[in-house]
Amino acid sequence: xxxxxxxxKPELRVKExxxxxxxxxxxxxxxxxxxxxxxxxxxxxxxxxxxxVIGAVQPSDPGTERCRCDASPFRKKQVACTSSTLSxxxxxxVLLTYHKVQDSVQDETGYKRxxxxxxxxxxxxAYAKAQAAxxxxxxxxxxxxxxxTALEQAKTPSLDRPADTFARLLSAxxxxxxxxxxxxxxxxxxxxxxxxxxxLDACADVxxxxxxxxxxxxxxxxxxxxxxxDSVKQPLERTLERSLLDIHTAYQLLPLYRDQGLIxxxxxxGLPLVTRQVLDGTYxxxxxxxxxxxx
Amino acid sequence: MDPYKVLGxxxxxxxxxxxxxxxxxxxxxxxxxxVNNPLADLAEARMKEINEAYDMIMxxxxxAKNGGSSQSQQGQQYYQQRxxxxxxxxxxxxxxxxxxxxxxxxxxxxxxxxxxxxxFLMGTVYFRKGWYDEAQRCYTQACTLxxxxxxxxNALNNLNMGANYGGYRPMNSANACDCCGQLLCxxxxxxxxxxxxxx
Numbered sequence: 001x002x003x004x005x006x007x008x009k010p011e012l013r014v015k016e017x018x019x020x021x022x023x024x025x026x027x028x029x030x031x032x033x034x035x036x037x038x039x040x041x042x043x044x045x046x047x048x049x050x051x052x053v054i055g056a057v058q059p060s061d062p063g064t065e066r067c068r069c070d071a072s073p074f075r076k077k078q079v080a081c082t083s084s085t086l087s088x089x090x091x092x093x094v095l096l097t098y099h100k101v102q103d104s105v106q107d108e109t110g111y112k113r114x115x116x117x118x119x120x121x122x123x124x125x126a127y128a129k130a131q132a133a134x135x136x137x138x139x140x141x142x143x144x145x146x147x148x149t150a151l152e153q154a155k156t157p158s159l160d161r162p163a164d165t166f167a168r169l170l171s172a173x174x175x176x177x178x179x180x181x182x183x184x185x186x187x188x189x190x191x192x193x194x195x196x197x198x199x200l201d202a203c204a205d206v207x208x209x210x211x212x213x214x215x216x217x218x219x220x221x222x223x224x225x226x227x228x229x230d231s232v233k234q235p236l237e238r239t240l241e242r243s244l245l246d247i248h249t250a251y252q253l254l255p256l257y258r259d260q261g262l263i264x265x266x267x268x269x270g271l272p273l274v275t276r277q278v279l280d281g282t283y284x285x286x287x288x289x290x291x292x293x294x295x
Numbered sequence: 296m297d298p299y300k301v302l303g304x305x306x307x308x309x310x311x312x313x314x315x316x317x318x319x320x321x322x323x324x325x326x327x328x329x330v331n332n333p334l335a336d337l338a339e340a341r342m343k344e345i346n347e348a349y350d351m352i353m354x355x356x357x358x359a360k361n362g363g364s365s366q367s368q369q370g371q372q373y374y375q376q377r378x379x380x381x382x383x384x385x386x387x388x389x390x391x392x393x394x395x396x397x398x399x400x401x402x403x404x405x406x407x408x409x410x411x412x413x414x415f416l417m418g419t420v421y422f423r424k425g426w427y428d429e430a431q432r433c434y435t436q437a438c439t440l441x442x443x444x445x446x447x448x449n450a451l452n453n454l455n456m457g458a459n460y461g462g463y464r465p466m467n468s469a470n471a472c473d474c475c476g477q478l479l480c481x482x483x484x485x486x487x488x489x490x491x492x493x494x
């Protein structure tokens with residue numbers, strides 16, 4: 001995924017910063033434990049958010065422990081203990097990473113394609129394990145991505161059609177063993193999270209895609225003649241805001257056991273901020289600093 | 296059901312604060328915030344629970360105060376969707392209302408003519424699916440074909456300004472654009488008139 005989902009730090013409380021960090025580290029440790037070190041390099045804030053939300057609707061939480069890791073070998077950090085939600089999120093993360101690499105193998109050219117091929121080879125074992133753990137989800141992901149490829153090849157001039165494929169993919173990642181109401185709410189929440197991620201990513205890529213001639217739904221939908229999105233900023237903002245609203249209204253119905261403040265911060269402040277930054281062209285990946293796991 | 300837990304208050308909370316907590320929750324889960332939302336039924340159930348909890352607390356307190364029962368206010372205000380049209384469009388409308396979007400979409404695909412109502416209904420199907428850009432395109436087309444139809448115009452306005460319902464204005468905090476602000480106010484006014492006035 002892309003790392004667009006992050007909290008708005010100035011409004012977070014200290015314990016919420018610690019909690020986010022602990023879940024991030026917990027997911028990282030889980031990935032390393034189950035799938036090896038390589039997978040931890042593909043951990044994103046998006047998956048942390050996913051783990052946080054699917055964990056918050058579970059009645060029990062195993063708490064945290066103090067651990068060292070590669071990024072912090074000397075000082076022990078608070079790390080969320082392993083749980084069924086963390087290992088589930090780790091499985092989903094591996095599947096998503098693999099399919100993203102697979103996508104790069106298809107789309108990229110030259111050395112990037114070579115790198116993606118190599119990566120895919122290195123990930124094969126982890127992928128097989130995650131696929132065995134979640135076969136139905138893997139099939140759905142594959143089907144959604146095939147739909148997306150078909151839409152890309154047909155140069156579909158629509159925002160919603162391609163966005164729907166990624167939205168369905170993400171909404172399928174909701175655990176199947178949750179109560180049906182909770183599942184419905186989470187599906188709606190992650191459908192629109194997926195739609196938002198896809199469209200925002202398309203906004204961020206307009207310049208690159210315009211130069212390379214790659215498929216970009218925004219360029220085609222608005223028939224852009226130059227790689228600037230200023231002229232269509234308002235309708236884009238509106239349609240993205242609609243998805244944010246749907247995430248918010250779905251979230252309100254979710255029966256939460258913990259982390260309310262943190263999740264609300266991400267949904268109500270973090271996502272709108274990133275939206276604005278991407279549309280204004282002031283967005284920087286990882287908040288400007290490339291530091292591992294720090295907010 | 297513990298009514299105090301539902302409203303997030305305690306038996307010691309004053310009447311005014313209970314009312315405030317109730318209003319806050321009622322604003323959050325109001326059916327207007329869930330128009331065309333696939334989770335509308337869950338929001339409605341929550342709203343009912345909140346209303347019942349409030350009634351229970353207030354009735355209990357009034358009974359304790361003056362030994363009699365009294366009526367309490369209810370915040371419910373249901374959004375009435377105007378039903379019109381004949382033949383296939385009526386069928387499509389009822390499919391949409393019952394949440395059967397696949398059937399509605401199939402019926403729309405079979406329609407020979409694409410008039411204003413067709414675009415309006417197609418837009419509503421997209422709206423329900425969360426395909427907001429496609430919905431916007433269809434509603435705009437419906438309004439162009441039939442500029443005087445209030446239903447279509449209202450749908451387009453709701454779509455464009457939907458993010459203002461329930462006080463949730465994610466993009467406005469740092470985007471102090473006067474023109475937007477005015478549009479928001481205008482739209483709120485419009486929605487007040489149209490939602491409550493039964494146009």
